[in-house]
Amino acid sequence: xxxxxxxxxxxxxxxxxxxxxxxxxxxxxxxxxxxxxxxxxxxxxxxxxxxxxxxxxxxxxxxxxxxxxxxxxxxxxxxxxxxxxxxxxxxxxxxxxxxxxxxxxxxxxxxxxxxxxxxxxxxxxxxxxxxxxxxxxxxxxxxxxxxxxxxxxxxxxxxxxxxxxxxxxxxxxxxxxxxxxxxxxxxxxxxxxxxxxxxxxxxxxxxxxxxxxxxxxxxxxxxxxxxxxxxxxxxxxxxxxxxxxxxxxxxxxxxxxxxxxxxxxxxxxxxxxxxxxxxxxxxxxxxxxxxxxxxxxxxxxxxxxxxxxxxx
Ligand code: NAX
Numbered sequence: 001x002x003x004x005x006x007x008x009x010x011x012x013x014x015x016x017x018x019x020x021x022x023x024x025x026x027x028x029x030x031x032x033x034x035x036x037x038x039x040x041x042x043x044x045x046x047x048x049x050x051x052x053x054x055x056x057x058x059x060x061x062x063x064x065x066x067x068x069x070x071x072x073x074x075x076x077x078x079x080x081x082x083x084x085x086x087x088x089x090x091x092x093x094x095x096x097x098x099x100x101x102x103x104x105x106x107x108x109x110x111x112x113x114x115x116x117x118x119x120x121x122x123x124x125x126x127x128x129x130x131x132x133x134x135x136x137x138x139x140x141x142x143x144x145x146x147x148x149x150x151x152x153x154x155x156x157x158x159x160x161x162x163x164x165x166x167x168x169x170x171x172x173x174x175x176x177x178x179x180x181x182x183x184x185x186x187x188x189x190x191x192x193x194x195x196x197x198x199x200x201x202x203x204x205x206x207x208x209x210x211x212x213x214x215x216x217x218x219x220x221x222x223x224x225x226x227x228x229x230x231x232x233x234x235x236x237x238x239x240x241x242x243x244x245x246x247x248x249x250x251x252x253x254x255x256x257x258x259x260x261x262x263x264x265x266x267x268x269x270x271x272x273x274x275x276x277x278x279x280x281x282x283x284x285x286x287x288x289x290x291x292x293x294x295x296x297x298x299x300x301x302x303x304x305x306x307x308x309x310x311x312x
Contacts, residue, residue: 007069070111135251166296
């Protein structure tokens with residue numbers, strides 16, 4: 001399989017590329033050919049990882065595209081300026097993927113604003129099926145699992161089915177209403193074991209929402225290893241499938257499920273099998289969840305409008 005990583009000379013790229021080469025993303029027995037793209041100012045750093053600054057060369061024949069490259073928000077920049085830079089990057093790279101990627105190429109957008117970059121990519125690559133364009137919210141999902149495991153002093157692999165709804169931003173809604181923990185007497189709901197709704201409805205949510213900012217504060221750099229590892233989790237589960245009874249969070253093109261407006265890239269609970277994701281249906285949604293799911297959808301609608309205004 002050919003795997004494209006854009007932004008390959010950056011922090012996440014540096015951590016991600018060796019993981020893919022080691023089989024963490026697609027399995028130990030899957031041979032991979034890595035395509036690494038960055039921009040000319042990064043060419044010198046790129047020499048350290050071997051790659052290209054030619055978009056067409058990078059996109060040709062790829063089966064998986066992990067889009068980490070983008071324009072970061074710099075001090076003093078307005079949201080609209082950052083959006084406009086990323087819209088033009090994602091519009092151009094959408095066309096390159098559409099023209100040169102392998103049929104059925106799976107796309108994961110990591111670069112922020114991840115959901116909206118993915119939406120622009122989808123809009124400008126109409127021949128790539130919409131189900132093939134996704135964005136990363138698995139890092140937030142993994143952070144939510146981590147918070148619960150720490151609180152209950154259990155292994156993180158024993159916690160499952162948390163959900164990240166919506167935008168990969170501070171309006172995301174980390175939801176534990178359907179999450180469970182494996183115990184010696186079977187699977188138990190997280191709400192029952194934690195038995196502290198105030199924490200679950202308050203600090204737990206804000207900690208997950210703000211974790212990215214907390215890391216920047218501590219490291220003076222944003223998350224890199226955890227983001228790379230989550231990108232591998234996302235693609236691995238998508239390609240190789242999720243375990244029976246387990247769902248994960250992925251930013252996917254909304255079909256209107258759970259009253260989320262169609263036409264947004266919104267993070268939903270999904271299961272994967274045979275290389276396809278499916279939104280988990282029929283989960284009961286309480287009033288608090290509804291409000292939070294709508295608020296993050298509202299933010300995404302606003303981002304979409306802003307992105308489109310940059311195209312005019
Ligand atoms: P870096 O600035 O270290 O790396 C970005 C790389 O992208 C740079 O080497 C840059 O030259 C390259 N680049 C810029 N424009 C490009 C283009 N048009 N084509 C190809 N490459 C291009 O950032 P890093 O820390 O690696 O983060 C990358 C992106 O991930 C950022 O947008 C960041 O906000 C986003 N994140 C998203 C996360 C998520 O969960 N969805 C979490 C981690 C991270 O914050």
